[in-house]
Amino acid sequence: MCTASWIHSNEGYSLFFNRDEKLTRKEGLPPELRELRGVKYISPLDGDHQGSWIAVNQFGLTLCLLNRYQMARSNTGVDFTSRGLLLINLIDSVDRIEVENRLADSNLQCFQPFTLAVLQQRSETVVFQWDGLDLLKHPEGDALMPLTSSSCDTLNVIERRRSQFEKFRDKAGELNEETLYRFHHSHDPSSGANSVCMHRDDAATVSFSTVRVDDGSIEFGYLQASPCMERRDAIHAIRLERAAS
Secondary structure, three states: OEEEEEOOOOOOOEEEEEEEEEEOOOEEEEEEEEOOOOOEEEEEOOOOOOOOOEEEEEEOEEEEEEEEEHHOOOOOOOOOOOOOHHHHHOOOOOOHHHHHHHHHOOOOHHHHEEEEEEEEOOOOEEEEEEEEOEEEEEOOOOHHHOOOOOOHHHHHHHHHHHHHHHHHHHHHHOOOOOHHHHHHOOOOOOOOOOOOOOEEEOOOEEEEEEEEEOOOOOOEEEEEHHHHHHHHHHHHEEOOOOOOO
């Protein structure tokens, strides 16, 4: 249950991500500077399995992952691995080509279906979709934006949130950071299961993340609350020194 959107510029890109979760899940751990096989990265961790839904590394490569509830496999006797652990295992990749190669070499049968977006500078976003049988690659992933998911009334929620996105884009006349910021804070048409800033009796948007990458900096911003509950200046930012890829 999440929503991701982004924009590219001549210098880099900006990504926005709402994490929606059941209220019975453990609270996520806020982002920290971490390291995997000698590669530094920033990510929050989920409180249940220590995986993550979003991370950016020292090469300016960002991965974000959403569950594909509409493709979820029934209980087949498989003890599925948390999809967030796959993201963490890939975050030391240098670029999207390495991510693709490593996905191709991975045993994905142990994961429930997912959507994985891979962002890097001066390249269109690549989106991978695992449906439980096949791994599909969308090299022009920007056309799929926004990525969104929901465990409740999945297809209807996806359609409504994409419709809301189009309204925000058309009203603004262009996509920019302010437009995406407002979209991720939106309760249109009303606060509930369909809104991007989501509120249900059993689930809600529990965090808001931003990633900004350009030639001079890598920054991860984080709010551990529903976006509507805090002011913009409450977002905590962590910076990471760039490394040559």
